[in-house]
Amino acid sequence: MENDKRKQGVRGEESKEEKWVDGGSVDYKGQVPLHSSTGVWKASLFIITLEFSERLSFNGIGSNLILYLTQVIHLDLRTAAKNVNYWSGTTTMMPLIGAFIADAYTGRFLTVMFSSLIYLLGLSLLTMSQLIPSLKPCNVGTCHRPRKLHEVVFFLALYCISVGTGGIKPCLESFGADQFDDTHMEERKKKMSFFNLWMFTLSCGILLGTTVIVYVEDYVSWGIASLILAIAMTVTIITFYIGKPFYRYRIPEGSPITPMLQVIIAATRKRHLACPSDHTLLHEVPKSEKSQGRLLSHTSRLRFLDKAAIMEEESMELKDNPWRLSTVTKVEETKLFLNVFPIWFCSLTFGVFATQATTFFIKQAASMNLKIIKNFKIPPASISTVDAIAIIISLAIYDRVLVPILRKATTNERGISILQRIGIGMLLSVIAMSNAALVEKKRLGLAGIGTLSVLWLVPQFIILGIGEAFTLVGLQEYFYDQVPDSMRSLGIALYLGVLGIGSFLGSLLITIVDHVTDKNGRSWIGKDLNSSCLDKFYWLLAALNALNFFIYVFIARRYTYKTVQRRVIEIDGYKGDGVELTA
Known part of the structure; x- marks a missing residue:
């Protein structure tokens, strides 16, 4: 019975989240839009x-x-x-x-x-x-x-x-x-x-x-x-x-070309480094710190660009410089x-x-x-x-x-x-x-x-x-x-x-x-x-x-589709539905 209540609570939290539009959209007043009245x-x-x-x-x-x-x-x-x-x-x-x-x-x-x-x-x-x-x-x-x-x-x-x-x-x-x-x-x-x-x-x-x-x-x-x-x-x-x-x-958000140039230049600067076998060691910013948009999952294609997100001592000191250190999502x-x-x-x-x-x-x-x-x-x-x-x-x-x-x-x-x-x-x-x-x-x-x-x-x-x-x-x-x-x-x-x-x-x-x-x-x-x-x-x-x-x-036949990181809600071991987008 207690577990059922907790599951209902999770679903309630999800319903509450679903009331608002995710992904960085705003309404004509500049506020977070409602699902029910917009779009x-x-x-x-x-x-x-x-x-x-x-x-x-x-x-x-x-x-x-x-x-x-x-x-x-x-x-x-x-x-x-x-x-x-x-x-x-x-x-x-x-x-x-x-x-x-x-x-x-x-x-x-x-x-x-x-x-x-x-x-x-x-x-x-x-x-x-x-x-x-x-x-x-x-x-x-x-x-x-x-x-x-x-x-x-x-x-x-x-x-x-x-x-x-x-x-x-x-x-x-x-x-x-x-x-x-x-x-x-x-x-x-x-x-x-x-x-x-x-x-x-x-x-x-x-x-x-x-x-x-x-x-x-x-x-x-x-x-x-x-x-x-x-x-x-x-x-x-x-x-x-x-x-x-x-x-x-x-x-x-400004020129979409600039972040790509930053990734390419940062990767070129670190071309001598080896990519870590564990991609979780690469730099990423939690979604709560991002202005808008979604986090992308790491893929194995074009591995050279992963070097832009390698965290080394020098790049950690300059972590606010996107020309030296990029996030996995930007890569x-x-x-x-x-x-x-x-x-x-x-x-x-x-x-x-x-x-x-x-x-x-x-x-x-x-x-x-x-x-x-x-x-x-x-x-x-x-x-x-x-x-x-x-x-x-x-x-x-x-x-x-x-x-x-x-x-x-x-x-x-x-x-x-x-x-x-x-x-x-x-x-x-x-x-x-x-x-x-x-x-x-x-x-x-x-x-x-x-x-x-x-x-x-x-x-x-x-x-x-x-x-x-x-x-x-x-x-x-x-x-x-x-x-x-x-x-x-x-x-x-x-x-x-x-x-x-x-x-x-x-x-x-x-x-x-x-x-x-x-x-x-x-x-x-x-x-x-x-x-x-x-x-x-x-x-x-x-x-x-x-x-x-x-x-x-x-x-x-060799193409890899875009994949967005899964969003999961968990309470006492019960996991609510996440979202993962692929084509």
Whole structure:
């Protein structure tokens, strides 16, 4: 009986602890937040709303951009594709700057608010470039060369959107994931669903952007479409701000790069020392002495860095000097950051593949029979809605059907590990690109004889969508979860960098392929689609993705996941539930 009371007392202590959010978060008043009144879905839904608007705008513009550049500004196919890739690449590289500023100085909420206003400025300029007579491409009708002023304002608007995205994309998603407490079992499970819901919402934005917005652009007016996007962004910025009392915030701790440099320099200074066989002899600071964050468990990877935490007489005298003595947690955070780069490099090839959906896949559609039924033609960019629909359906099935089954089968709370999920998507990308090559070969065979139906592109978009549901969501979760807690915006920026650098690599690959194949008299990527050999380019991408997949598997099988030290409550020999996080 007495023991039962003590157990109840322990559970009472745990319940008391669970009342407050652990991990260094604060509410909008700067106090420790309550589980009951902050975070989780009540907060993240305000955040997801802004993401929907941002993706609606980006895809409404980006999916049709190559057609605007070729049909309105009259660029040739090669130059237009490069411009789309440069803009897309810049848009997905800017988050590295925004994430660093947010993690180090301004915090995620303020960065998102400021960046949203810059994004809105870009949409406003885009609207003006289409509706103000002196800024329109031409006075009336169409022209072979638009006004120079229109081009300047148009590209200025596009790159304002890029700068705005630089703060929104990495900070908004990590801010949304911050609303779930990693040390709370139920909230941790909900966070796994959050990443799926995030991609689901993102895909809904893509779906409407590539249908409704693209239809307005093609058959009504680019100006009206831009005005709709500007109004939608204004409404969701206001909605995001209204959710301020429900959010959990993380206080920026300064540059996240500095502690890693301290570890590397401290380890280099002690390079002559041997690491102790017992890792408990390494220096660590109790959590009660830390400002925020969690303690990480020691791992055996990159043992050289452990030397930064070796306690010797000289370093004990200078224990307050982080350039001479680091903690195990700081050492492990440095290991974590270095450990993600092999996976990041392996993801770049998938980024090159993903950019084809907004360039050559759309141009393929434009050269095909766009009639779905007798009197209805779809805009070429709208074919990419198949991709979005495939993502939405596959995410719903994965989250609600497959994950519960896989949890029971594997005893992994995620169902399958993050890296397994990413690998499945990479394998599907090889299949999708092979399918695209076969379809393009068939389309070229009919050139001058007949026109292939655009529905032939549906399979490659379906496979692409399912692959993205696995790989892109997996990469988002991986780069949020497997970097140090203080660098989570930067982690999401690394994920976005996969797509950004993938766009730049795609442009570089186009240039190299064009230069090499043009020597044979017929470039694989000519001035128009029918004079090109795009099927051979697709086979090249399929081969590169296949080679990359095998390298990825080799690296992933040797990967060590992030592990947080277990928290245990003990009274008279009875131990309460602890928390240990692995992927």
